[in-house]
Amino acid sequence: MKILVPVKRVVDANIKVRVKADGTGVETQNVKMSMNPFCEIAVEEALRLKEAGKATEIIAVSCGPVQCQETIRTALAMGADRGVLVETDVPLEPLAIAKLLKAVAEKEQPGLILLGKQAIDNDCNQTGQMLSALLGWGQATFVSKLAVEADHVEATREVDGGLEVVKARLPAVVTVDLRLNEPRYASLPNIMKAKKKPIEIFKPEALGVDVTPRVIVLKVVEPAKRNAGVKVPDVATLVAKLRTEAKVI
Ligand code: AMP
Numbered sequence: 654m655k656i657l658v659p660v661k662r663v664v665d666a667n668i669k670v671r672v673k674a675d676g677t678g679v680e681t682q683n684v685k686m687s688m689n690p691f692c693e694i695a696v697e698e699a700l701r702l703k704e705a706g707k708a709t710e711i712i713a714v715s716c717g718p719v720q721c722q723e724t725i726r727t728a729l730a731m732g733a734d735r736g737v738l739v740e741t742d743v744p745l746e747p748l749a750i751a752k753l754l755k756a757v758a759e760k761e762q763p764g765l766i767l768l769g770k771q772a773i774d775n776d777c778n779q780t781g782q783m784l785s786a787l788l789g790w791g792q793a794t795f796v797s798k799l800a801v802e803a804d805h806v807e808a809t810r811e812v813d814g815g816l817e818v819v820k821a822r823l824p825a826v827v828t829v830d831l832r833l834n835e836p837r838y839a840s841l842p843n844i845m846k847a848k849k850k851p852i853e854i855f856k857p858e859a860l861g862v863d864v865t866p867r868v869i870v871l872k873v874v875e876p877a878k879r880n881a882g883v884k885v886p887d888v889a890t891l892v893a894k895l896r897t898e899a900k901v902i
Contacts, residue, residue: 654707654763654764655708655765656708656765657757657765658696658714658767659768660728661715664687665686666690668684668685671684678873687724694830696711696767697731699711699767700733701834708765712763713725713728714736716753717739727839731837731839735852736852737855739757740854740856747775747779750780751780753864754784757855765825768780784826790826792821793827793828795811796808796827796829797809797833806821806825807819
């Protein structure tokens, strides 16, 4: 069984994101970019499934500018077998990405598509769900435990107030949550080996997908600055402040 792992290039999780001076978006020039952390978890899970003999090949796919090749190389250095880049400079929305991934899935015929539950830059949490609907495949989202059997997956999902266990027939779409695993670091020899692994490149037009944006971002603003806290001398003052200043009691 092949596993397709869509990986997104995002501003590194440890970088303080800055809004562009003209408010049209966030600054990505000269900023460290990395693989979306949830996608790393998806790659790790795919590797573990291959190591357990449940998968034969792992294909990392990224959609976006040519620099997304670096993100694919990271997945290859972790252990993925080959990469697919859908190259475009058009800003991509989840629906466009889901359509591109559907086209790649139709070419590759994977048994399982493992995505991150969300991208940390846009927090959309949409791509996996849209992809599953477009393909007509079953889905399990927010997965914190995954068992792959011959014809189905059994997935434990993190839901409000507890865990839910679902079964989905293969082929299926699974989106992964934080507690599924801890991704490995790529070793130096594997980083070297990854340079030789193949990456196939397609343009959206070659896949027959129109990626024209449908949503216009009107403005991006920094969150309001938080006021410094104060220390109160006793409980009576705290209660008074909660009543008269915060007005929460
Ligand atoms: P989102 O729906 O944007 O929160 O993203 C959820 C997941 O979809 C990510 O963790 C990736 O697995 C996948 N994804 C989103 N954008 C891309 C992209 N540009 N290229 C490849 N995969 C993506």
